[in-house]
Amino acid sequence: xxxxxxxxxxxLKQDREDLMASFDKFPVIDFMRRHSRILDTYFQQxxxxxxxxxxxxxxxxxxxxxxxxxxxxxxxxxxSDVDILFLFxxxxxxxxxxxxQEIIYPLWDIGLEVGYATRTLHECVNMARKDYEILxxxxxxxxxxxxxxxxxxxxxxxxxxxxxxHSKKIVDWLVKSNTERHRRFGDSTYLLEPNLKEGQGGLxxxxxxxxxxxxxxxxxxxxxxxxxxxxxxxxxxAVREALSFIWGVRNQxxxxxxxxxxxxxxxxxIKLASSMKFKSTNGLQPVEKFLGTLHSKMDFMKQxxxxxxxxxxxxxxxxxxxxxxxxxxxxxxxxxxxxxxFTTSEAIIRSPELLIKIxxxxxxxxxxxxxxxxxxxxxxxxxxxxxxxSSDSVVKSFEFVLKEPAPTFxxxxxxxxxxxxxxxxxxxxxIANRIQYDEYHLYPVDKHLLRTVQAVKKFGSDLDESGCMxxxxxxxxxxNRKLLLWAALLHxxxxxxxxxxxxxxxxxxxxxxLSRFGYDPEEIDTIAFLVQEHLLLVKIAxxxxxxxxxxxxxxxxxxxxxxxxxxxxxxxxxxCISTGPNAWNEWTATLLRDLFLKISNILKKGELATQRAVKxxxxxxxxxxxxxxxxxxxxxxxxxxxxMSPRYLLYMPxxxxxxxxxxxxxxxxxxxxxxxxxxxxxxxxxxxxxxxDQPGLFSKIAGTFTLNNLDILNAQIFTWxxxxxxxxxxxxxxxxxxxxxxxxxxxxKDFQAALAGDMDLPNALAKKMSGYQSIRPKASKLQHRIVxxxxxxxxxxxxxxxxxxxxxxxxxxxxxxxxxxxxxxVAKISTKVDQVVDVFYVRxxxxxxxxxxxxxxxxxxxxxARLPEIV
Amino acid sequence: MKKIEAIIKPFKLDDVKEALNEIGIxxxxxxxxxxxxxxxxxxxxxxGAEYVVDFIPKIKIEIVVASEQADLVVEKICDAANTxxxxxxxxxxxxxxxxxxxxxxxxxTDAI
Numbered sequence: 011x012x013x014x015x016x017x018x019x020x021x022l023k024q025d026r027e028d029l030m031a032s033f034d035k036f037p038v039i040d041f042m043r044r045h046s047r048i049l050d051t052y053f054q055q056x057x058x059x060x061x062x063x064x065x066x067x068x069x070x071x072x073x074x075x076x077x078x079x080x081x082x083x084x085x086x087x088x089x090s091d092v093d094i095l096f097l098f099x100x101x102x103x104x105x106x107x108x109x110x111q112e113i114i115y116p117l118w119d120i121g122l123e124v125g126y127a128t129r130t131l132h133e134c135v136n137m138a139r140k141d142y143e144i145l146x147x148x149x150x151x152x153x154x155x156x157x158x159x160x161x162x163x164x165x166x167x168x169x170x171x172x173x174x175x176h177s178k179k180i181v182d183w184l185v186k187s188n189t190e191r192h193r194r195f196g197d198s199t200y201l202l203e204p205n206l207k208e209g210q211g212g213l214x215x216x217x218x219x220x221x222x223x224x225x226x227x228x229x230x231x232x233x234x235x236x237x238x239x240x241x242x243x244x245x246x247x248a249v250r251e252a253l254s255f256i257w258g259v260r261n262q263x264x265x266x267x268x269x270x271x272x273x274x275x276x277x278x279x280i281k282l283a284s285s286m287k288f289k290s291t292n293g294l295q296p297v298e299k300f301l302g303t304l305h306s307k308m309d310f311m312k313q314x315x316x317x318x319x320x321x322x323x324x325x326x327x328x329x330x331x332x333x334x335x336x337x338x339x340x341x342x343x344x345x346x347x348x349x350x351x352f353t354t355s356e357a358i359i360r361s362p363e364l365l366i367k368i369x370x371x372x373x374x375x376x377x378x379x380x381x382x383x384x385x386x387x388x389x390x391x392x393x394x395x396x397x398x399x400s401s402d403s404v405v406k407s408f409e410f411v412l413k414e415p416a417p418t419f420x421x422x423x424x425x426x427x428x429x430x431x432x433x434x435x436x437x438x439x440x441i442a443n444r445i446q447y448d449e450y451h452l453y454p455v456d457k458h459l460l461r462t463v464q465a466v467k468k469f470g471s472d473l474d475e476s477g478c479m480x481x482x483x484x485x486x487x488x489x490n491r492k493l494l495l496w497a498a499l500l501h502x503x504x505x506x507x508x509x510x511x512x513x514x515x516x517x518x519x520x521x522x523x524l525s526r527f528g529y530d531p532e533e534i535d536t537i538a539f540l541v542q543e544h545l546l547l548v549k550i551a552x553x554x555x556x557x558x559x560x561x562x563x564x565x566x567x568x569x570x571x572x573x574x575x576x577x578x579x580x581x582x583x584x585x586c587i588s589t590g591p592n593a594w595n596e597w598t599a600t601l602l603r604d605l606f607l608k609i610s611n612i613l614k615k616g617e618l619a620t621q622r623a624v625k626x627x628x629x630x631x632x633x634x635x636x637x638x639x640x641x642x643x644x645x646x647x648x649x650x651x652x653x654m655s656p657r658y659l660l661y662m663p664x665x666x667x668x669x670x671x672x673x674x675x676x677x678x679x680x681x682x683x684x685x686x687x688x689x690x691x692x693x694x695x696x697x698x699x700x701x702x703d704q705p706g707l708f709s710k711i712a713g714t715f716t717l718n719n720l721d722i723l724n725a726q727i728f729t730w731x732x733x734x735x736x737x738x739x740x741x742x743x744x745x746x747x748x749x750x751x752x753x754x755x756x757x758x759k760d761f762q763a764a765l766a767g768d769m770d771l772p773n774a775l776a777k778k779m780s781g782y783q784s785i786r787p788k789a790s791k792l793q794h795r796i797v798x799x800x801x802x803x804x805x806x807x808x809x810x811x812x813x814x815x816x817x818x819x820x821x822x823x824x825x826x827x828x829x830x831x832x833x834x835x836v837a838k839i840s841t842k843v844d845q846v847v848d849v850f851y852v853r854x855x856x857x858x859x860x861x862x863x864x865x866x867x868x869x870x871x872x873x874x875a876r877l878p879e880i881v
Numbered sequence: 882m883k884k885i886e887a888i889i890k891p892f893k894l895d896d897v898k899e900a901l902n903e904i905g906i907x908x909x910x911x912x913x914x915x916x917x918x919x920x921x922x923x924x925x926x927x928x929g930a931e932y933v934v935d936f937i938p939k940i941k942i943e944i945v946v947a948s949e950q951a952d953l954v955v956e957k958i959c960d961a962a963n964t965x966x967x968x969x970x971x972x973x974x975x976x977x978x979x980x981x982x983x984x985x986x987x988x989x990t991d992a993i
Contacts, residue, residue: 553892597913607925856967
């Protein structure tokens with residue numbers, strides 16, 4: 011390479027380096043133009059100094075160097091491809107190869123990505139006609155040097171032979187490949203790692219607008235979008251600003267990664283935010299502000315692009331055409347060309363409610379607002395004030411939009427994009443384009459909220475994303491859907507409040523919003539509740555043992571009503587779905603559904619989760635705590651409360667809880683401790699027993715009593731969560747009351763032996779029983795009845811035994827349960843005259859329900875076999 | 882080296898992670914899995930319809946450690962994941978032939 015060549019190359023290198031170093035000094039548009047010019051200079055000088063050039067016979071076969079694509083538009087980013095066309099008049103000469111070697115190779119050597127083509131005029135036109143991928147760069151073609159006439163000929167030929175003849179086909183192809191591209195690269199306005207060029211809202215959207223303008227109207231420059239009336243002056247400026255920002259990010263990204271890259275990867279984002287001088291404010295990290303701004307700019311470009319295609323008829327018209335014909339007419343709003351328009355702007359000033367009516371009509375007819383109507387909504391949204399917000403008909407219109415099932419047509423998004431939604435609900439300003447910087451939250455908060463509302467509307471439709479039939483079922487029967495939809499719209503509104511529990515803050519904001527709209531207190535309560543607890547179910551399902559009854563009871567007590575639970579469940583699911591693919595999958599769905607069904611069951615049963623149950627239990631705790639004489643004792647009691655099951659706390663009177671605690675302290679390492687109290691009035695004894703739980707404990711106690719002629723009147727057993735059994739028996743005193751003390755002493759001895767396994771209780775009892783006669787019902791001829799209930803509780807199988815009293819009954823039944831491999835967790839034994847109802851909450855030794863049909867039948871048979879025949 | 886594979890209850894993940902952090906285990910692979918063992922699935926009834934959970938959601942943890950560390954890791958997992966109830970899970974231990982760090986090509990315990 012000769013010296014002059016070297017000089018040109020060195021100059022190029024130096025100029026580029028200087029330019030890169032002063033990147034901050036120019037507006038980015040300027041920067042890209044300067045970059046293009048530096049390259050232009052290189053090509054021009056090389057063209058003049060070319061050694062191969064003269065040999066090409068310029069006179070006979072002239073050629074031109076043409077810039078294509080981004081370089082052609084003078085939008086040359088730092089490391090973007092430099093696309094060059096060597097355009098020959100008649101044929102590509104053999105020397106072209108050495109020409110390329112001379113001009114292009116050195117560029118590669120200094121690290122530029124250069125793409126080139128050597129073609130004749132004829133080839134160019136032919137290829138571009140067949141392959142539109144080749145045509146689009148030519149749309150941006152710019153003459154650099156060489157034979158300028160050749161360049162004009164190319165442009166003329168392209169216009170006459172391709173663009174004028176096939177404009178519709180080309181535009182259709184552009185629109186189609188754009189849709190395809192968006193599908194591949196995703197919607198950049200949402201993505202965590204947006205693609206600045208190819209994603210929806212990316213630079214390619216702007217290129218497409220430009221290309222369509224060129225094809226259809228022969229536009230030459232970007233500004234023509236304004237001059238030809240595609241954009242208003244303000245919109246053009248806003249487009250320029252949005253593009254500048256995106257270009258700024260792209261160039262900065264190239265500078266920092268040192269290579270051509272258009273996807274904004276996670277690891278680059280924090281650095282970029284700092285080099286673009288974002289500062290942290292209001293609880294937002296710089297990177298969150300940076301991404302928020304980027305998303306809003308890309309969102310703006312996306313909207314402009316969609317509006318451009320819509321407005322100018324480049325996409326197929328909606329299939330709802332003519333559907334509106336038979337519908338009612340709203341004054342001052344008309345349907346024209348399948349879009350909604352205001353008849354005049356004065357009408358809006360006279361009646362501002364038109365601003366929301368047009369959205370209502372849009373939802374009703376599934377027709378979009380015209381571009382002009384959107385502009386007017388935006389311009390006149392200053393008319394929205396508190397009086398507007400509290401008007402009944404405004405609230406009704408908004409509810410209509412909120413409720414109208416429109417899975418594919420999102421009116422709320424239009425309301426957000428025009429800025430109207432933020433005017434209507436000013437609290438939404440704090441979450442507009444708010445980014446949460448993690449891999450979990452895929453969407454800015456405002457978009458997430460709208461997606462959540464959309465997901466609610468999809469329940470039970472073909473587009474339902476929950477994959478859960480149960481959801482559709484609940485949704486179908488849900489009475490006041492409005493409440494759920496409001497909660498979906500507002501559940502994350504608290505995220506605008508920095509560094510606070512967003513659910514709690516959100517509930518407060520929700521109350522303000524809804525009372526301004528004039529909702530009644532009960533509805534406000536429900537919606538605010540849903541907002542406040544929208545994370546409850548998912549947190550519990552993943553972080554607590556949902557196979558523990560206490561978990562479900564805890565939730566049931568927070569939720570209180572079945573209808574609230576249903577809404578909360580649906581809200582949880584749509585929240586997950588709308589957060590992103592990491593938040594919703596089959597696995598989470600299974601956990602959530604299981605938890606939902608368990609809580610639902612408890613709420614429907616009522617007993618454990620009512621307001622009163624909560625109050626009673628709390629009150630008892632207080633009374634018990636009040637008995638503590640020291641801090642240490644209070645702490646010990648608090649610990650014990652955790653062991654007491656909700657059922658125990660609910661049903662045991664406070665003085666008896668104190669007695670049980672006393673017994674528990676007495677127990678120590680012994681296998682059991684008991685307390686026998688006399689009740690003179692009824693002449694009965696109450697025996698409280700506290701023992702380490704073991705399978706068959708209950709039947710052993712019952713058996714020992716029977717063996718000692720202590721007739722059991724009724725009994726209750728509870729199991730504490732620390733594996734302690736608390737059993738209370740009411741028994742008739744021994745027949746011989748003079749030696750009662752001795753009788754109890756022998757009972758205690760027998761019980762100890764039975765617990766230790768030193769006594770064959772069944773055998774001893776059988777011997778004793780052989781002397782008894784079979785039972786005789788006094789009143790009727792009813793049979794024994796045994797019910798195995800698996801529906802009432804998610805955690806226990808409930809066995810109910812209806813029979814007639816006979817000595818040893820309780821032992822017989824509980825021994826049968828024990829031998830069937832079941833543990834008794836709760837029991838209620840009551841006797842009325844000779845009628846007995848025994849209820850047992852049982853699980854197998856592994857802690858599982860007996861829920862197969864076979865097992866239930868076998869269990870019934872096992873008990874039945876032990877009951878004496880009725881004669 | 883040993884690979885330790887533990888199936889645990891989902892809500893025990895944080896406890897297990899913490900316990901392993903305490904003994905200096907830095908890395909692990911976790912996956913959301915479903916299955917059943919002695920704790921079989923169960924049914925729930927909602928408005929007359931049966932909803933069956935055949936496969937119960939669990940978390941699978943996989944860790945590769947030096948052989949001499951394996952016992953301690955197992956012990957820690959057992960302690961942390963224990964609720965005393967059915968379904969607490971299982972731990973399997975496999976011998977590992979080799980480990981390679983892709984970036985550097987380091988091998989053996991250096992790579993884990």
